[in-house]
Structure formats: structure tokens, C-alpha cells
Amino acid sequence: MLIFRLVFALLLAAGLLCFAIYIGTKQPVWRRRAIVLVKWTVIAGIGAFSVLILERVILLV
Known part of the structure; x- marks a missing residue:
């Protein structure tokens, strides 16, 4: 996560x-x-949030 930030x-x-x-x-x-x-920044932000969401989903399953 540090790398994404x-x-x-x-x-x-x-x-x-x-x-x-x-x-x-x-x-x-x-x-x-x-x-x-700025376009690549938005893409990187979406990628970071998708990783966070996937981590939460994996914990729920």
C-alpha cells in the first residue's frame, strides 16, 4: 500500500x-x-482504492 501512496x-x-x-x-x-x-494520477488512485476494497472483501469471505 505504501507503494501506491x-x-x-x-x-x-x-x-x-x-x-x-x-x-x-x-x-x-x-x-x-x-x-x-493527472489522468495517470486518477488511474493510480482508482487502483489503490480497488486494492483496499479487495482486501476488505477477502476478509469477509
């Missing part, structure tokens, strides 16, 4: 950094990179 936090930080660079430079490439990172 670390990946989630690093993806989120990288996405925020890309958005900050986009605001500073107004180069569209940074906005595209930030959007891709």
Missing part, C-alpha cells in the same frame, strides 16, 4: 509542477503533460 503522491506533485510551469511559460506542451499526469 508514493506513486499517487509523486504523480500528483509532478502534475502540479507541470501546471505551474505552464502558467509561468504559457507553452502548451506543459499543459498537455500535466493533463496526462
Whole structure:
């Protein structure tokens, strides 16, 4: 679970950094990179929550 949290936090930080660079430079490439990172952050969050749910289901069975 620690790995999921670390990946989630690093993806989120990288996405925020890309958005900050986009605001500073107004180069569209940074906005595209930030959007891709945010998408992967959402996917990582869904994966982490699915692992938590599966752990709970296994304990109930």
C-alpha cells in the first residue's frame, strides 16, 4: 500500500509542477503533460482504492 501512496503522491506533485510551469511559460506542451499526469494520477488512485476494497472483501469471505 505504501507503494501506491508514493506513486499517487509523486504523480500528483509532478502534475502540479507541470501546471505551474505552464502558467509561468504559457507553452502548451506543459499543459498537455500535466493533463496526462493527472489522468495517470486518477488511474493510480482508482487502483489503490480497488486494492483496499479487495482486501476488505477477502476478509469477509
